[in-house]
Amino acid sequence: MEIEALLREKKRIIDDALKGYLAEDDTPIFTAMRYSVIDGGKRIRPILCLLTYEASGGRDFDEIIPIACGIEMIHCYSLIHDDLPCMDNDDFRRGKPTSHRVFGEGVATLAGDGLFAFAFELLSRSKSDQKLRVIADLARITGPKGIVAGQEMDIREKKELTPSFLRKTHFRKTALLITGSIRAGAIIARVDDSILTNLTRGGEALGMLFQITDDLLDVREKGSEENRLTYPLLYGIDRSRFRARRYADRARYYFHRAGEVYQVLKEITTFILNRDR
Amino acid sequence: MEIEALLREKKRIIDDALKGYLAEDDTPIFTAMRYSVIDGGKRIRPILCLLTYEASGGRDFDEIIPIACGIEMIHCYSLIHDDLPCMDNDDFRRGKPTSHRVFGEGVATLAGDGLFAFAFELLSRSKSDQKLRVIADLARITGPKGIVAGQEMDIREKKELTPSFLRKTHFRKTALLITGSIRAGAIIARVDDSILTNLTRGGEALGMLFQITDDLLDVREKGSEENRLTYPLLYGIDRSRFRARRYADRARYYFHRAGEVYQVLKEITTFILNRDR
Numbered sequence: 001m002e003i004e005a006l007l008r009e010k011k012r013i014i015d016d017a018l019k020g021y022l023a024e025d026d027t028p029i030f031t032a033m034r035y036s037v038i039d040g041g042k043r044i045r046p047i048l049c050l051l052t053y054e055a056s057g058g059r060d061f062d063e064i065i066p067i068a069c070g071i072e073m074i075h076c077y078s079l080i081h082d083d084l085p086c087m088d089n090d091d092f093r094r095g096k097p098t099s100h101r102v103f104g105e106g107v108a109t110l111a112g113d114g115l116f117a118f119a120f121e122l123l124s125r126s127k128s129d130q131k132l133r134v135i136a137d138l139a140r141i142t143g144p145k146g147i148v149a150g151q152e153m154d155i156r157e158k159k160e161l162t163p164s165f166l167r168k169t170h171f172r173k174t175a176l177l178i179t180g181s182i183r184a185g186a187i188i189a190r191v192d193d194s195i196l197t198n199l200t201r202g203g204e205a206l207g208m209l210f211q212i213t214d215d216l217l218d219v220r221e222k223g224s225e226e227n228r229l230t231y232p233l234l235y236g237i238d239r240s241r242f243r244a245r246r247y248a249d250r251a252r253y254y255f256h257r258a259g260e261v262y263q264v265l266k267e268i269t270t271f272i273l274n275r276d277r
Numbered sequence: 278m279e280i281e282a283l284l285r286e287k288k289r290i291i292d293d294a295l296k297g298y299l300a301e302d303d304t305p306i307f308t309a310m311r312y313s314v315i316d317g318g319k320r321i322r323p324i325l326c327l328l329t330y331e332a333s334g335g336r337d338f339d340e341i342i343p344i345a346c347g348i349e350m351i352h353c354y355s356l357i358h359d360d361l362p363c364m365d366n367d368d369f370r371r372g373k374p375t376s377h378r379v380f381g382e383g384v385a386t387l388a389g390d391g392l393f394a395f396a397f398e399l400l401s402r403s404k405s406d407q408k409l410r411v412i413a414d415l416a417r418i419t420g421p422k423g424i425v426a427g428q429e430m431d432i433r434e435k436k437e438l439t440p441s442f443l444r445k446t447h448f449r450k451t452a453l454l455i456t457g458s459i460r461a462g463a464i465i466a467r468v469d470d471s472i473l474t475n476l477t478r479g480g481e482a483l484g485m486l487f488q489i490t491d492d493l494l495d496v497r498e499k500g501s502e503e504n505r506l507t508y509p510l511l512y513g514i515d516r517s518r519f520r521a522r523r524y525a526d527r528a529r530y531y532f533h534r535a536g537e538v539y540q541v542l543k544e545i546t547t548f549i550l551n552r553d554r
Binding site: 136 | 305381412421422
């Protein structure tokens with residue numbers, strides 16, 4: 001399929017750049033950072049960032065690659081901290097032992113902290129004169145009203161599992177950074193505000209779609225886990241699939257409104273709706 | 278004493294601003310963030326930032342206060358993570374229970390993450406057109422070659438306690454952010470590079486001085502702790518005091534070279550050399 005080939009091509013670019021940025025040093029911290037970043041993940045966030053930038057007419061890798069990679073490092077940092085015993089207490093991630101299982105909790109916590117700081121260093125290395133807007137955007141997204149708030153809701157005692165609580169948690173934990181990835185590509189490419197608004201709405205729906213399909217895949221692989229806040233737990237499989245389709249429709253609608261050039265984002269939306277891993 | 282009155286006055290400005298920034302929200306994360314930031318600490322880093330800015334001719338609080346407060350939040354974030362059971366495992370900090378003792382490890386880790394992200398949000402809120410340089414500087418300082426590397430060295434098994442290992446650890450853990458605070462004030466006030474270099478060298482010496490006097494006060498209060506990497510442990514009390522004086526001389530030398538207007542930094546150096554808490 002054409003879209004899969006495109007995703008593979010962009011993934012290779014991101015993977016190579018990530019390797020380059022993290023090759024700099026051989027300390028325990030860099031070793032732990034590399035363990036969690038290299039050879040792991042689909043790179044969906046940096047790919048969305050890069051594709052949106054290119055679709056918007058951007059052509060300079062020195063503007064966008066540090067930002068796309070910074071976003072992936074933010075994502076990896078949040079995974080390391082989420083997996084810690086004091087959070088989700090996961091032993092495996094992407095088929096290998098989690099960071100704290102390999103390096104101990106102390107170094108794992110610090111590897112997360114290091115990736116987060118390094119992400120902002122990379123953002124500030126971009127050649128673009130628009131990078132300050134992206135830095136402010138991502139600081140807000142990763143902050144106490146964003147990802148951190150979502151993660152806190154996720155580990156909170158689950159008496160309060162309501163549709164609105166679930167939606168807010170997933171929106172903050174997942175949809176915000178996916179939206180931020182698309183916004184970053186658009187901002188660096190200097191799109192108009194009206195286009196940015198449509199891309200933002202589309203990104204939010206795509207982010208929710210991504211989380212629901214993630215939940216559905218988790219159920220298929222591990223069975224339903226009662227202590228996890230997921231769509232299948234609250235709605236069951238069929239109604240979760242229905243919700244996924246509705247978010248996909250919504251995402252494609254807004255990407256369509258953003259303009260023809262964003263056809264690729266509509267295709268990725270369909271790809272994510274139908275993904276099986 | 279005049280310098281103490283000055284420090285008190287600046288501390289009040291910083292305290293008020295920190296309260297304002299953190300008043301925004303009432304979630305568990307903001308509650309935990311406030312717990313670790315409000316009513317705690319001497320605010321030495323934001324005060325150094327503010328005083329350097331003013332000594333360099335800066336006059337606009339909208340340029341410097343968000344940056345000074347962002348630096349203090351970075352400091353508080355690093356304290357929360359350092360205190361965690363997987364790091365130094367401290368139960369008390371500044372005379373009250375540490376964050377994880379009050380809120381649990383999960384929320385404490387997230388409160389640290391939240392403060393770190395919020396710090397970058399504040400940095401990007403400054404009105405100054407020089408803030409990007411400060412953001413890049415602080416991302417490097419807090420990153421895997423800076424504070425994070427220092428903290429990793431601090432929790433590493435202590436077979437390798439040599440003078441150079443101790444110096445490097447303290448330099449990264451403490452001196453870098455104190456230097457960064459002074460540099461931030463100078464950069465926002467647009468000082469010349471030659472002045473910035475002297476302030477940087479002076480800040481590095483002041484940062485080392487600060488850590489040694491901190492170690493000495495710790496010994497006086499808690500007695501020597503064998504598992505902690507400190508100057509008194511390696512050098513004993515008298516030779517640590519000698520080293521403190523030497524760093525103070527060095528700091529004052531460079532602040533003198535930076536220019537007359539930085540007299541206040543020389544006075545703070547003397548104050549820190551003689552501090553008893």
